Amino acid sequence: MTSDAHPALPAPTDEVVELCRDLLRIDTTNTGDNFTSAGERRAAEYVAEKLAEVGIEPVIHESAPGRANVVARIPGTEPSRGALLVHGHLDVVPADPDEWSVHPFSGELRDGYLWGRGAIDMKDFDAMVLAVVRHWQRTGVRPPRDIVLAFTADEEAGSEYGAHFLATRHRELFDGCTEGIGEVGGFSYTVDESRRLYLIETAQKGIDWLRLHARGRPGHGSMVHEDNAVTALAEAVARIGAHRFPVVVTDTVRAFLEEVAEVLDIELDPEDPETAIAKLGPIANIIGATIRNTANPTRLAAGYKDNVIPGRASATIDCRSLPGQSELLERQLRELVGPDIAIEYIQRQPALETTFDGDLVAAMSAALRAEDPGARPVPYMLSGGTDAKAFSQLGIRCFGFAPLRLPADLNFSALFHGIDERVPVDGLQFGVRVLDRFLRTC
């Protein structure tokens, strides 16, 4: 920690490991069904207790039985400045113990890593935040700005019972919040011994989930039949699945690619960013999805008997749109599927994009450089969506900044929702130090 060492108190860099392990041991699997969400409530109570223990007053807001969110405000010394929102979700996606090297809810410490579902998505950050603010409370540190802490439910199923609930039903909790930080950003990408990029999320794609509906004439499977809903649907789905939408390089992606091209010393052809992206290794999966709209078929439904031609068939398509492109994507899809297939939106949330400048970005960059002299902060666009979508509806300028220094050989992006999710302990401790500096100086 920075200047105030108190030998009698637990060091936040030690406590973060304990807090993260405890959180990993609470199974907060979000299946999408409310009746299975008891873990979220337990995790929320754990967080509330850890805050209350040091004199912070948390409030638990339940959106439905078990769907618990924790919010608290830490008053700053300069209340006239806008407040900073620090948010993290407590739920996780399911994990099948049979596929894992350790039990996914054991919080095991092994080979320098803490293992468990949620270790990087995102109980690591939840634990860092708790470790930092607990340390402050114990040592009398007050941040310059008000800090609003929000630990949310339901991020992994669209945030309806979490961030969207808070932002629409309890917006007063966020009064004065001008900026916010949360997942997925601030992690390192190793260039070489002396240089690491830290990807700070300044943009994220929009969510455009839709269902295609085909209708036809029902009939007997043995007869000549020209109007088959399954055939019509399958053709439309195949066209979407095989389609590549045009490349559009936004300001965020351009800034990222220019920086990457410079540090990796590769030629960047603005007409063909894919060649440069292909050289990035594992994170090419994320970055490659941020230069175009995407549409991936994910579900099919039709029929009820082997020899009956059904009158209808439907498919779900997970589409993600670049900032400002949602309407264009809708027109592109309409053209692809043709006039006979109906399109129904089941989820539509706008893309976000902010600039990589200003005092907050300077404070993030300075905190990273102070703890890692080889740090090169860069903006990037996330291909997925986070709770930031809900909070940005309140006019909050949101960033993905959950600092984490990673070993060069760790395939970080594969760990999200992946098997053997784990976080390096020294990376977690690095994150605490960066977060502490950042929150004191932003």
Ligand SMILES: [Zn+2]
């Ligand atoms: Zn997450």
